[in-house]
Amino acid sequence: MGGSRKVGAAASAAFHTDLMIAAWLAIALAMLAVTSMSARAADSALSQLDQQCLACHSAKGLEMKLADGDKISLQVDGAAFAKSVHSKIGCAVCHASTSFENHPPIKTKIAGSRAYSIERTKVCDTCHAAISKLYEGSIHASLFRDGNTWAPVCTDCHSPHAVKAKAAYEASTGAPCSKCHDPIFKAYASSVHGQATLACSSCHNAHDVSPATTGDQLKNACLGCHQDVLAAHQKWLPNAKQHFDAVSCPACHSPAAKRKVDLRLYDNVAQERVAEKEGVPEFESRVRSVDAKGAGLDAMALHSLLRGFNREGIDNKTTLRGRLEVSTGVEAHQLTRSAQAIRDCAKCHQQGADPFQSVTVSIVGPDGRPVRAGAKPEVLNSMISVDSVGGFYAIGGTRIKLLDWLLALAVLGGIGAPLGHMTVRWLFKKYAKRIGGKEDS
Ligand code: HEC
Numbered sequence: 147m148g149g150s151r152k153v154g155a156a157a158s159a160a161f162h163t164d165l166m167i168a169a170w171l172a173i174a175l176a177m178l179a180v181t182s183m184s185a186r187a188a189d190s191a192l193s194q195l196d197q198q199c200l201a202c203h204s205a206k207g208l209e210m211k212l213a214d215g216d217k218i219s220l221q222v223d224g225a226a227f228a229k230s231v232h233s234k235i236g237c238a239v240c241h242a243s244t245s246f247e248n249h250p251p252i253k254t255k256i257a258g259s260r261a262y263s264i265e266r267t268k269v270c271d272t273c274h275a276a277i278s279k280l281y282e283g284s285i286h287a288s289l290f291r292d293g294n295t296w297a298p299v300c301t302d303c304h305s306p307h308a309v310k311a312k313a314a315y316e317a318s319t320g321a322p323c324s325k326c327h328d329p330i331f332k333a334y335a336s337s338v339h340g341q342a343t344l345a346c347s348s349c350h351n352a353h354d355v356s357p358a359t360t361g362d363q364l365k366n367a368c369l370g371c372h373q374d375v376l377a378a379h380q381k382w383l384p385n386a387k388q389h390f391d392a393v394s395c396p397a398c399h400s401p402a403a404k405r406k407v408d409l410r411l412y413d414n415v416a417q418e419r420v421a422e423k424e425g426v427p428e429f430e431s432r433v434r435s436v437d438a439k440g441a442g443l444d445a446m447a448l449h450s451l452l453r454g455f456n457r458e459g460i461d462n463k464t465t466l467r468g469r470l471e472v473s474t475g476v477e478a479h480q481l482t483r484s485a486q487a488i489r490d491c492a493k494c495h496q497q498g499a500d501p502f503q504s505v506t507v508s509i510v511g512p513d514g515r516p517v518r519a520g521a522k523p524e525v526l527n528s529m530i531s532v533d534s535v536g537g538f539y540a541i542g543g544t545r546i547k548l549l550d551w552l553l554a555l556a557v558l559g560g561i562g563a564p565l566g567h568m569t570v571r572w573l574f575k576k577y578a579k580r581i582g583g584k585e586d587s
Pocket residue numbers: 170171174195198199200201202203209210211220237238241243244245246249250251252253266
């Protein structure tokens with residue numbers, strides 16, 4: 147029974163297909179006659195073969211049904227293709243599996259529209275191997291490998307039939323990035339760089355896009371264009387280099403943003419941020435074991451967390467390094483003219499200053515992006531964590547008062563004046579020794 151029904155179905159499908167092909171051939175012949183006159187002039191850059199493909203594929207409404215019930219349009223804009231960088235290559239080179247002889251119909255079932263793009267886009271690698279290699283190292287490719295099928299592949303950023311030369315990527319529309327990062331593009335458009343029509347790729351690159359908050363790619367991009375910037379800051383900002391390391395550029399240059407502190411697990415021996423080992427994510431489970439309720443790490447919990455990381459091997463191998471940054475990706479793109487940037491030391495160097503009211507602890511996750519856990523602001527003030535938080539971020543009460551005092555001195559002494567600087571440095575050194583002494587005893 148079941149067998150005969152199948153046979154019947156197959157026979158009717160075959161009949162259907164025959165009809166379809168007959169219909170398409172008729173359409174193709176008719177279209178060829180019409181298009182060959184009008185289109186030949188416009189598409190004269192195209193070979194005879196390509197024009198034959200287009201005889202069917204320029205038809206509006208030509209669709210293909212996929213296994214999941216979806217349909218994709220099979221219409222290709224011949225005029226745009228003729229103007230594209232690939233017009234000389236021709237359709238058949240990229241579509242070797244879809245020749246006149248073997249289609250329509252398509253013999254192998256196509257699962258869905260995304261699966262289709264992912265399969266077909268592989269052809270790009272055959273001629274652009276170097277770029278493909280760059281892309282493979284990107285956060286986008288890494289997300290893709292981790293199963294995020296919506297992370298961009300080549301054809302999400304380059305329309306395959308209308309690829310234009312490099313100069314055609316429009317900063318004014320944010321293309322191709324804005325297609326997926328529209329809120330960021332909207333924020334960016336009115337920023338200093340958006341107005342200067344810099345493309346997203348001038349900071350992030352186009353292919354080797356790296357995670358935004360790990361590594362130095364972005365800071366180096368800033369410094370690559372603004373070469374004298376360290377010297378410019380040194381004129382008014384003591385320890386400018388240290389500020390550049392511990393405060394993200396947008397934290398001062400996006401003045402309306404909400405700022406926060408991220409305490410990063412840091413490997414003192416390897417001199418780099420601690421990363422999750424491939425396949426054994428420990429951070430989240432360790433956080434859960436010291437903060438079962440998920441209320442945010444308090445000082446004791448943070449201490450235990452660090453002890454956990456330091457259990458095997460060298461003492462104090464793993465510590466924390468603070469970084470002051472903005473809270474959201476949108477805020478990172480609202481950079482203003484520098485006259486509006488934060489210059490007021492008290493915005494940060496004051497007890498209870500608001501960047502210190504929001505704290506996270508983070509590790510580098512398997513895809514290179516940070517994995518974060520919330521912490522209570524008290525971890526910055528507690529003596530238990532002074533040891534691990536270290537430096538400026540352990541802003542215990544006495545520390546902050548002393549810092550206020552020093553700042554007053556620095557301001558009185560005139561920030562730009564060498565005497566002021568030296569006094570501040572000398573006092574800080576003395577102070578650092580005192581803290582050090584306390585910790586030893
Ligand atoms: C007679 C009309 C006709 C001609 C000529 C034609 N196609 Fe098609 N093509 C179709 C139809 C109809 C489908 C959908 C088939 C299906 O649904 O099974 C299709 C599907 C496709 C697909 C999508 C499926 C896949 O394998 O990726 C591509 C790509 C394609 N054609 C490229 C070409 C190229 C390249 C040429 C020229 C060498 C060409 N076609 C010539 C009618 C035509």
